Amino acid sequence: MENCIMFDREKCRVNLSNDFVAILDKTSPKGCPFLDYTLLDLLFDWVNMYGWKIPSNTTMPVSDYIKRLQADGEAHAIVYGGAVISILERVEQAENVMKG
Numbered sequence: 732m733e734n735c736i737m738f739d740r741e742k743c744r745v746n747l748s749n750d751f752v753a754i755l756d757k758t759s760p761k762g763c764p765f766l767d768y769t770l771l772d773l774l775f776d777w778v779n780m781y782g783w784k785i786p787s788n789t790t791m792p793v794s795d796y797i798k799r800l801q802a803d804g805e806a807h808a809i810v811y812g813g814a815v816i817s818i819l820e821r822v823e824q825a826e827n828v829m830k831g
Contacts, residue, residue, distance in 0.1 A: 734793050734819060736778055738785040743778050747793070751822045758818070760811050770815055777808060794819055 734751055737744040747755075755771035774793070781800055785791065791799075794816045800808035 734823065735790055736782075736785075736793060736796050737790045738782055738787060740787045743782040745775070745778055745793075748822060748826065750826065751819060754818050754822065755815065758814075760814075770811065770818070773807065773811060774815060777805075781805065 733746055733748050735746055737746070752771060755774060756769050758770045759768060760770060760773055777797070777800060781803075784799075784803070785796070797808055797812040797816055801812050
């Protein structure tokens with residue numbers, strides 16, 4: 732399964748499409764004071780900081796994970812999560828068109 736996060740007791744595994752990674756890696760969060768910090772960095776920070784909230788042995792689409800963080804009131808997920816989800820939706824739509 733692509734563009735998902737797999738949670739287990741010891742670590743989280745993130746499986747992202749190359750196109751999604753490429754776009755996130757060249758997009759900086761608006762207003763971010765850190766040089767060379769991208770939406771990809773932010774996504775990995777969310778996984779590392781909040782992965783403990785997800786039950787072990789759970790696989791979750793990235794968009795569902797972000798929506799859960801938003802529902803939990805995580806400020807950065809509320810501010811930047813919509814941008815990440817929007818990029819993901821565009822990439823998945825383009826991939827579906829290419830598949831035919």
